[in-house]
Amino acid sequence: MRGAIVFSGSSHPALVDGICDRLGSKRGSASLGKFANGETSVSIHTSIRDKDVFIVQSGCEKINDAVMELLIMISACKGGSARSITAVMPYFPYSRQSKKKQHRGAITARMVANLLHIAGVNHVITIDLHASQMQGFFKCPVDNLVAEPLLARWIRVNVPNWKQAVVVSKNPGGTKRVTSLADALKLSFGIITTDRRRAATAVHWNESAMFEQLRLDGTYETRGLVEAALDADVHITPINSPSLNPRTDIGKPRLRSRAQSNPLSRRANGESQASPLSKSMRASSIVEVEKPETTVEPRKENTEPGDDREESESADEYNDERARDVIHGRLVQGHIVDEDHPSPAMSAVSTSTWRNRPPSDGDNDVPDHMMSSFMSTASSLHQNHHSEHALGGTVDAAASSEEEEEDLKNPDLETMVTLVGNVKDRPVFIVDDMIDKSGSWIAAAETVVKRGGATQVYCMATHGLFGGDCLEEMSECECIDKIVVTNAFPIPEYKQAQAKNNKLVVIGVDTLLAEAIRRNHHGESMSQLFMHYD
Template structure:
């Protein structure tokens, strides 16, 4: 290209060679090094006066050196009277730190954008920003290219039955990216979500947390549960049933075991067996009588037990079959019989002892009242004790990130519930995200769709293959993962590629970046780069 010159940083020289080969030019001559004290040294040996300069520098394992080297190169070109300077950054550094996660957290991605502006960058070209809203951080035009057309073409060529595939997001934050690819290929999509709160079958009144709430008041100070109940809410033994369907006057009659009106009303709703028992407020039920339509008749006229069963089956929702739950312990799917690590041996024995003791007593508290008390108390305690409270209030669950998800899955003392929404049975699954850094969430999602959903094949696909630590080796060892597909936007060292020769597939973005550079230099539109071609 006449009037343009491409320089390469030290982060990804192989990518720059591919770009220059596509453009039919040689990269500019520049010397990059370090002084004895670790300072970066840059020296440009080519005339750049009144030329369009493109500096290609992606993120790498030495991310801070790459950023500082790019800033020095931009400043050197600015001092060399370059006509314009475009920073080509396939993977934008610190893109995951685009929002505050704590009160004293930093929005590092915005700081990097400001540094580029101060250094003298006139244009930025990148691929698949972690959050597209980050384009507002820059004071110059930004071309956020998409790797989606390249990934879609690989799917059509390399997956034999790709038309039956399902694109699945491994967390709720990636649903927009997943639906975009699914719409482009006209495929179905699904979502895998994880929740640290285990949804088991044990009632709240039988949990270790409830035992702790009752023990808080054992030494003279009222516990959380006692403080929630006023002094009149004493529990009295009851020898009769909770309610009779019909009284002497033909109206439903309640025989309660509680002396407090609030508890008496709650017990009436709970004992009625009505579907509204969990949603009706306890203070909306009358003291002694409730309307006949609230309580079902023991023998409804003109309808026997068989007809009742048939009518109940008529209202089953077929869509519930596409929602599958599972248990995750240390990031792996386990059976329901697997012991939960969330309850220690001490709390487990205490729970069993208290449960056996409570079965011999007549006094009890409705489970829905206990759930309310325990939920409130646990929320308060998590707010007080959590070291990762949300910056705007609430708990960490209100703004969970991929890092938080990885920490929860790796915690050996925490059991996680995973939910798969979507039908993947006997179909290939494409797990899609913008980057692969840690392996735990990918392995958990792959095991979920295979062992719980019945998927035939799993393709883990992302734009940026960061592969921190032993991520690539762990994903290669997972039997549920068939292929790992990434682009070469982020340099993958040779020793890491050797860890997954059979599963790793690297798609080149050289042509995409070369065409973006050519079109920017000649002032052409880049809209064609966002389109899909068969």
């Protein structure tokens, strides 16, 4: 390739050798080193005057050294009168910090883009940016290549029954990436969501424990309501309970009870009478008391013969077959547990608060349906206290993958997981742009296998960062069959050795980048690199 020179940074020399081998050229000669105080030193030994220079430098474990080395190499080539300088960055550093998550946070990805512009870069080639909107950070053209055709080709060749598979996103943020691969392969797709704000539930908890969880002193009006309900042997159900059906429960008399406001004013004034629930608690503590033996037939108006047909058609709207594809589960420390597994939050309370309390007889235990009503009250208190985000909105709207990983590892927090999509007796491809921590991947794999009934699980991503013991933990998971990544991000040999049972598969992007460099040098279109070929 005349008139072009490819230089290699210290982050991924093996990738550069593969690129130059496919281009039929040798990489440029340059010396990379450091001074005694840690400063980076770069010397270009090949003439680059009036030539197109391509510097291949990907993010790696020593991310800061790689960025600084790339900036110095760009500046050195600019000073050497290069015609154009293209930074080939398969993994763009700091791509996850592409938005402001706190008032005093930094948009680091934009800062790196500005540094590249100041250094003198003319073009950027990268693969699968964490957020495609990041292309607006640059003041030069950006070719954001995709590894989706490479992953799709591997699926067609190595998965025997791939036509019956389902592509699943392990979080709502990756839905666009998953649907794109599913459309290319003409497969179905599914979504996994986790809810970290849902309160844990307990089974057969005594009445005093329930009031302690709600931080009540036993003198509230709610206690009288509970005692009256127990004496009358009626059924108490929360309004937001799924057991309530507005069609089947028509005509049943219900008693609504609301607690009064201003719970703290009476205590401040020293009044001895009972303090009602707070406003935030009152909003979610509405209960409905229904007597199963008393029913009232709904009043029937004079209707035409065609009205019955309209009512039946309207009722059929609630009987969607797709509702069967929604599966729920419980996650404790990132692993699927059975429904009778004790909640970690309840266990912590029972071992600390009730250690000195005398055991209660079974007659005073609060029924499960009553417990769910009052637990929803405690959940509302927790949400009102923690739902506000620094930049507005709710916690879920601003939750990141890092926060999700922390929640999954928290031993005192129970996470509810929901799988939308039918994966029973089918292989599953869990797809994302990068694999850094193992928590969410293992949780998603166990969900589709233990709850959804999937036969095989393939965890697929473009960038295999594998922070900490991620690769070892994923390879030890029995629900994961293969871990498929590309070599866009360099995986050290000691980390590859952590993979067991040959579960790790690395797909090369050498040909993709070599073709992108060739087309960029000759001024050809890049659109062919985004297409799928059988």
